[in-house]
Amino acid sequence: MIAEFELIKIAFVGGLISLDATVFGQFMISRPIVAGPVIGWLCGDVKTGLLIGALIELLWVGVVPVGVGVPPDSAIVCIVATALAANKAPAAVAIAIIFSVPLGILSKRLDIAHRKWNRIFLPVIENGIKSGRYYILTFVIWLGVFLSFIKSFLFLLVCIFLFNAILVYILPFVISSPAVVRGLQVFMFALPVLGLASFLASFTK
Amino acid sequence: MKNCNIIRTFFRSFLLQAVWNFERMQNVGFLYSIIPCLKEIYGTDENRLKNAAIRHFDFFNTHPYIANTIIALTLVLEDEKTVNEETKSQQIKSLKLHLGGPLAAIGDTFFWSRLRPLCGLLAAGYVFLQYETLNQVQCDTSCHFLVPLAFIFLYNTPHIFFRFFGFWLGLKYKTDVVKIITNVRLQKISEIIRIVGIFICIFVLVAYIITSEKYRVAGALVFLTSFILIKKNVSVISIFWGLIVGCVGIGFLM
Incomplete structure (x- = not known):
């Protein structure tokens, strides 16, 4: 079980990391290959973080945002998967990835809603400029950063908490079946191959 | 323009997409980036400053790394003292509108669909091929951090270079910067990255499949x-x- 304090710590750092995706900088700290080891380090299991980061990085390699399109969030998927799989049996890695991949789509929906909602700031700033209060601009920018952080923070908190409860419950059943464990081993082997295929497909366009 | 305001603008441009919205996209971040320089250019002339700010609050969208070039060009045009207000406003408007799209397309293909996947492939491929080694006890935690650090370094060198030089060239060479950017032949570099990427991908794939007996x-x-x-x-x-x-x-x- 992930302790409460550790859960908050992971969600906090995860929230900061996912700011990098659109809100601040785009230094690609939010890519799985970086976010995975960092979250793994927080959980005391860098190895699992690195493995999950590499797996999800390759899965997401063909997803390219073009123009105004909002891509599914790879950072959230990787952070949740690493938090779930850290310090557990090897089979947990596959299950954690299976659990967290749908979250990419869910957090994309959330992101779109957030970006639509952002327009309520426009008249506020416009009025501020008209009355000469330019500090409103700075205020709104940092409020935007803060709200994005809170969005990811709460999303991660809820997802990791719920999924971890489910995972702890079903993991013993999964491990007790050798056939499923074998299947998941094959799956873990095949996942990088799928990622490489997706890379090659996007580079031979 | 004072150097300190230009530096402030450069650092503020990292927050370009903080309030990205579907209505006018990067407009809030754009205005936030240039407002220190606008204040300096228009000084105490409240009315003109207000007009300029409202003007820059309009729709704007481009690739975040390339935006710096457009920000620099906008500032140069705003700083022109000989041009009258009306033509200046028109010039800036058309500059932001006509440059944003094509430069964004260059940035999207180069950074998003070529450089980032290649760096990701190198890092992830290394992890898959070296996983047994990384798994060993002798390799402590610090060794695992080399992969993400290498990824960040590899990707961010061109990124920061582009941000910084786009900004600097825009301030120095004004509208000639567009010629300079097209002369860099990013398309050709993208093509090289593409071919290198295909080879590396096939190499990783073959090595990965062969080692798993x-x-x-x-x-x-x-x-x-x-x-x-x-x-x-x-x-x-x-x-x-x-x-x-x-x-x-x-x-x-x-």
């Missing part, structure tokens, strides 16, 4: 099937779900 045939089959399916526009996520079902099924048969 048990699943050589299965690996090749998975690769061919998923490659063909992706080429037929089946999404990676759908193949992912198919793969789970297939693998667990195989687990029961083994």
Whole structure:
């Protein structure tokens, strides 16, 4: 079980990391290959973080945002998967990835809603400029950063908490079946191959 | 313009997308970046400052790394003292509108669809091929951090270079910067990255499949099937779900 304090710590750092995706900088700290080891380090299991980061990085390699399109969030998927799989049996890695991949789509929906909602700031700033209060601009920018952080923070908190409860419950059943464990081993082997295929497909366009 | 305001603008441009919205996209971040310089250019003339700020609050969208070039050009045009207000406003408006799209397309293809996947492939491929070594006890935690650090360094060198020089060249060479950017032949570099990427990908794939003695045939089959399916526009996520079902099924048969 992930302790409460550790859960908050992971969600906090995860929230900061996912700011990098659109809100601040785009230094690609939010890519799985970086976010995975960092979250793994927080959980005391860098190895699992690195493995999950590499797996999800390759899965997401063909997803390219073009123009105004909002891509599914790879950072959230990787952070949740690493938090779930850290310090557990090897089979947990596959299950954690299976659990967290749908979250990419869910957090994309959330992101779109957030970006639509952002327009309520426009008249506020416009009025501020008209009355000469330019500090409103700075205020709104940092409020935007803060709200994005809170969005990811709460999303991660809820997802990791719920999924971890489910995972702890079903993991013993999964491990007790050798056939499923074998299947998941094959799956873990095949996942990088799928990622490489997706890379090659996007580079031979 | 004072150097300190230019530096402030450069650092503020990292927050360009903080309040990205579907209505006017990067407008808030754009105005936030240039407001220190606008204040300096218009000084105490409240009315003109207000007009300029409202003008820059209009729709704006481009690739975040390339935006710095457009920000620099906008500032140079705003700083022109000889041009009258009306033409200046028109010039800036058309500059932001006509430059944003094409430069964004350059940035999207170069950074998003070539450089980032290549860096990701190098880092992830290294992890897969060296996983046994990384798994050993002698390799402590610090060794695992070399992969993400290398990834960040590899990717961010061109990124920061582009941000910084785009900004600087825009301030120095004004509208000639567009010629300079097109002269860099990013398309050619993208093409080189593409070919290098294909070779590295095939190398990683072959090495990965050969080292796993048990699943050589299965690996090749998975690769061919998923490659063909992706080429037929089946999404990676759908193949992912198919793969789970297939693998667990195989687990029961083994």
